[in-house]
Amino acid sequence: MIDQLSWKVGGQxxxxxxxxxxxxxxxxxxxxxxxxxxxxxSSRIKGGHTNNKIRVSTKQTRxxxxxxxxxxxxDQETVNLNYKELHDKGIILADSKFNPKRPEDTNAVLYExxxxxxxxxxxxSLMKNMxxxxxxxxxxxxxxSAFREVxxxxxxxxxxxxxxxxxxxMKAGYDFLKEKLDESALMRLAKAxxxxxxxxIGNDAIALGAIAGGCRFMAAYPITPASEIMEYLxxxxxxxxxAVIQTEDEIAAITMAIGANYGGxxxxxxxxxxxxxxxxxxxxxxxxxxxxxxxxxxxRGGPSTGLPTKQEQxxxxxxxxxxxxxxxxIVIAPSTVEEAFYDTAEAFNLAEEYQxxxxxxxxxxxxxxxxxxxxxxxxxxxxxxxxxxQGELPETExxxxxxxxEVTEDGISPRVVPGMKHGIHHVTGVEHDETGKxxxxxxxxxxxxxxxxxxxxxxxxxxxxxxxAPHEEADLLIVGFNSTRxxxxxxxxxxxxxxxxVNHAHVRLIHPxxxxxxLPLIQSAKKVAVVENNATGQLANIIKMNVGYAEKINKxxxxxGNPFLPIEVYTKCKELF
Amino acid sequence: MAxxxxxxxxxxPNWCPGCGDFSVQAAIQRAAANVGLEPxxxxxxxxxxxxxxxxxxxxxxxxxxxxxxxLPLAQGLKMANRDLTVIAAGGDGDxxxxxxxxxxxxxxxxxxxxxxxxxxxxxxxxxxxxxPRSDAGxxxxxxxxxxxxxxxxxxxxxxxxxxxxxxxxxxxxLKEMTQLIEAGIKHKGFALINVFSxxxxxxxxxxxxxYKENLxxxxxxxxxxxxxxxxxxxxxxEHNGLVTGLIYQDTERKSYQELxxxxxxxxxxxxxxxxxxxxFKKLTSEFV
Numbered sequence: 001m002i003d004q005l006s007w008k009v010g011g012q013x014x015x016x017x018x019x020x021x022x023x024x025x026x027x028x029x030x031x032x033x034x035x036x037x038x039x040x041x042s043s044r045i046k047g048g049h050t051n052n053k054i055r056v057s058t059k060q061t062r063x064x065x066x067x068x069x070x071x072x073x074x075d076q077e078t079v080n081l082n083y084k085e086l087h088d089k090g091i092i093l094a095d096s097k098f099n100p101k102r103p104e105d106t107n108a109v110l111y112e113x114x115x116x117x118x119x120x121x122x123x124x125s126l127m128k129n130m131x132x133x134x135x136x137x138x139x140x141x142x143x144x145s146a147f148r149e150v151x152x153x154x155x156x157x158x159x160x161x162x163x164x165x166x167x168x169x170m171k172a173g174y175d176f177l178k179e180k181l182d183e184s185a186l187m188r189l190a191k192a193x194x195x196x197x198x199x200x201i202g203n204d205a206i207a208l209g210a211i212a213g214g215c216r217f218m219a220a221y222p223i224t225p226a227s228e229i230m231e232y233l234x235x236x237x238x239x240x241x242x243a244v245i246q247t248e249d250e251i252a253a254i255t256m257a258i259g260a261n262y263g264g265x266x267x268x269x270x271x272x273x274x275x276x277x278x279x280x281x282x283x284x285x286x287x288x289x290x291x292x293x294x295x296x297x298x299x300r301g302g303p304s305t306g307l308p309t310k311q312e313q314x315x316x317x318x319x320x321x322x323x324x325x326x327x328x329x330i331v332i333a334p335s336t337v338e339e340a341f342y343d344t345a346e347a348f349n350l351a352e353e354y355q356x357x358x359x360x361x362x363x364x365x366x367x368x369x370x371x372x373x374x375x376x377x378x379x380x381x382x383x384x385x386x387x388x389x390q391g392e393l394p395e396t397e398x399x400x401x402x403x404x405x406e407v408t409e410d411g412i413s414p415r416v417v418p419g420m421k422h423g424i425h426h427v428t429g430v431e432h433d434e435t436g437k438x439x440x441x442x443x444x445x446x447x448x449x450x451x452x453x454x455x456x457x458x459x460x461x462x463x464x465x466x467x468x469a470p471h472e473e474a475d476l477l478i479v480g481f482n483s484t485r486x487x488x489x490x491x492x493x494x495x496x497x498x499x500x501x502v503n504h505a506h507v508r509l510i511h512p513x514x515x516x517x518x519l520p521l522i523q524s525a526k527k528v529a530v531v532e533n534n535a536t537g538q539l540a541n542i543i544k545m546n547v548g549y550a551e552k553i554n555k556x557x558x559x560x561g562n563p564f565l566p567i568e569v570y571t572k573c574k575e576l577f
Numbered sequence: 578m579a580x581x582x583x584x585x586x587x588x589x590p591n592w593c594p595g596c597g598d599f600s601v602q603a604a605i606q607r608a609a610a611n612v613g614l615e616p617x618x619x620x621x622x623x624x625x626x627x628x629x630x631x632x633x634x635x636x637x638x639x640x641x642x643x644x645x646x647x648l649p650l651a652q653g654l655k656m657a658n659r660d661l662t663v664i665a666a667g668g669d670g671d672x673x674x675x676x677x678x679x680x681x682x683x684x685x686x687x688x689x690x691x692x693x694x695x696x697x698x699x700x701x702x703x704x705x706x707x708x709p710r711s712d713a714g715x716x717x718x719x720x721x722x723x724x725x726x727x728x729x730x731x732x733x734x735x736x737x738x739x740x741x742x743x744x745x746x747x748x749x750x751l752k753e754m755t756q757l758i759e760a761g762i763k764h765k766g767f768a769l770i771n772v773f774s775x776x777x778x779x780x781x782x783x784x785x786x787x788y789k790e791n792l793x794x795x796x797x798x799x800x801x802x803x804x805x806x807x808x809x810x811x812x813x814x815e816h817n818g819l820v821t822g823l824i825y826q827d828t829e830r831k832s833y834q835e836l837x838x839x840x841x842x843x844x845x846x847x848x849x850x851x852x853x854x855x856x857f858k859k860l861t862s863e864f865v
Binding site for chain 1: 586588615616617618620622632633636637638639640641642643646648649650651652653654655656657658660661678679681682686837838839840841843844845846848850851852854856857860861864865
């Protein structure tokens with residue numbers, strides 16, 4: 001019995017690799033296993049190698065695994081590119097159609113299975129993926145009846161015959177391989193708890209969090225890896241009376257969202273690095289005019305078009321400092337799908353409470369990695385609207401403009417929205433006085449600039465840093481943000497097994513930087529390792545700048561487009577000792 | 578009932594004496610009063626440049642945004658609160674250079690707002706460079722040998738991309754301007770009104786006198802029918818775009834908001850932000 005397994009299916013983009021992985025994963029998720037998937041794909045629709053690596057476990061995992069148990073290959077390229085991940089007892093299931101060759105430098109066993117031929121015999125070669133899933137079940141010694149429900153859902157609308165044919169294809173794959181496998185080749189998974197949990201990508205959770213957080217309008221432009229947020233909201237917001245507009249460009253998307261927020265609706269826009277670069281001037285407008293605004297940045301490989309379908313975390317500095325001039329801005333970075341849900345909902349509260357742009361930083365691995373998610377609790381979602389005034393307003397002094405930018409102790413001014421009587425004021429990106437009228441007077445400039453920036457002095461965010469810090473004195477503190485959490489957690493287990501005392505801090509409030517939270521953790525560690533998917537160690541630099549202790553801080557960076565594996569974090573950390 | 582004086586806010590415009598934008602400001606104030614608006618139910622969203630300052634000179638809600646982006650700001654606001662009257666305003670640089678993309682797509686989208694372009698064929702606030710509406714041969718600081726690019730045919734472009742309301746006016750004709758803005762506000766869809774608003778400081782070619790000599794009133798063209806799109810295009814081309822009046826109106830096509838599926842009849846600003854537990858359960862169960 002094993003309690004986890006890593007399975008990968010690969011082939012040419014456009015030949016059903018994604019759906020093969022999907023069917024396999026959904027069925028196992030229904031059985032109560034925890035799934036964690038990561039897709040390797042390219043910025044094209046047909047052709048080019050693609051694969052889907054799925055980890056199955058009886059416990060929640062937040063990382064892809066170091067090695068691989070089963071590789072399902074629809075072409076030789078898949079074998080050649082991926083066999084090195086297979087461990088000694090790994091298995092390759094390859095379509096006999098391409099006359100697969102087993103590489104010489106592996107102990108993995110290759111089984112030829114006529115995926116395509118079996119499927120073609122049963123009616124259509126399209127079902128080769130079902131044959132492959134069936135063959136996988138043979139290795140797992142898993143009854144294929146567990147898949148009937150899923151097959152029914154996916155193919156049911158095409159008629160009972162299609163469902164039956166697909167089940168038949170699975171069974172044929174199962175039967176074909178079953179008789180070739182001896183007992184020692186089987187990989188039996190320990191039984192899962194049978195609980196039905198959600199299986200979703202981070203972008204789903206962000207979209208769901210937006211709905212729960214009261215968002216009723218979105219304006220966005222399609223981009224990988226953020227489009228799923230728009231696609232989900234386009235389906236759901238109309239059910240709540242809301243709307244989504246696919247705009248002509250990224251600038252229209254953000255300025256429309258600003259217009260809607262100014263109007264009093266909770267509105268969002270979502271994009272990735274290139275889109276955020278285009279949105280920067282508008283982010284400055286929202287900062288200067290103190291409009292609430294929620295923006296999602298799902299990071300991908302940069303700069304420029306960079307690695308558009310690959311993992312990276314290199315927008316950090318741009319998100320903190322982007323836009324010319326100086327504005328108040330909040331940047332949060334959920335590290336799990338569950339946090340992506342709660343943090344997105346909370347982002348709308350922060351945006352209204354501090355009347356400034358809030359950027360939800362995600363990354364490709366978090367946004368697109370499909371995984372099993374613990375139940376989400378709507379009762380934990382609050383709606384707080386800060387100093388938004390409701391009801392009738394008193395008449396203003398001398399019937400003048402409403403002091404929308406009143407200088408207050410906490411820097412936050414009362415807010416009204418268009419349509420409210422006695423609330424008229426001006427809004428301009430030009431420096432302005434308390435009523436919004438342009439003013440270049442030095443004293444006013446200082447008062448308004450200070451007021452705006454003062455808002456960030458007391459930002460309250462429930463968990464600025466996720467901490468797993470059992471040691472008062474640690475040999476090592478590992479710091480990360482976004483999706484590196486799983487790889488770091490697994491590396492820590494191994495480091496602790498080696499006798500090292502290791503604390504973990506995952507930064508969730510990136511800006512304003514939670515110095516008070518991070519300082520004691522850094523002080524109490526002999527060494528600090530900052531793990532991040534970028535080339536220059538941006539988070540490490542931010543920590544050095546805000547907290548100090550530069551001599552302790554080590555950068556562990558990876559920027560080849562792939563997520564960190566636990567073994568990589570482990571090995572790099574070991575090298576520090 | 579508010580009068581046009583209620584739309585005054587006593588802020589002294591920083592426009593040059595004689596600038597055409599003064600009367601555009603007056604026309605907006607008059608039109609707003611004439612259609613029965615209260616100041617709090619109007620929002621003027623403007624771009625950047627001399628003309629962009631207009632939102633600061635009208636007693637109403639308003640945003641003086643960023644260069645070229647008045648239209649998406651205005652559309653977002655209208656989507657948030659469909660009960661508001663939203664007027665976007667800016668210059669020819671805003672509308673036909675940096676913001677051309679938004680102009681084209683706002684026209685196609687047909688959200689129910691009114692867009693007024695103060696067209697002076699020059700960049701005034703930056704002290705006299707060529708504009709996308711400058712005529713070929715026009716000499717400016719950035720075209721010392723005369724512009725070698727033809728101007729954007731703004732009205733023809735609007736017709737081409739599916740406009741449902743296209744009008745043009747001249748800033749000396751307060752009456753016509755006011756009527757067109759009123760008609761634009763009442764139009765169920767996107768209304769584009771281009772106003773020739775001379776820059777007395779930097780444009781010594783397209784002066785008040787020049788426009789008086791060259792503009793043709795559509796009302797002087799016998800039998801001109803603003804519902805005839807082909808004829809509208811033909812007329813514009815025959816007069817090199819120099820016509821005033823209602824050029825084209827399509828009263829049949831529904832606005833974006835009317836065509837949207839599920840879009841709330843009430844302003845979105847009144848939406849209940851708290852999600853129903855049962856609905857949330859339904860949403861999450863779809864992922865199991």
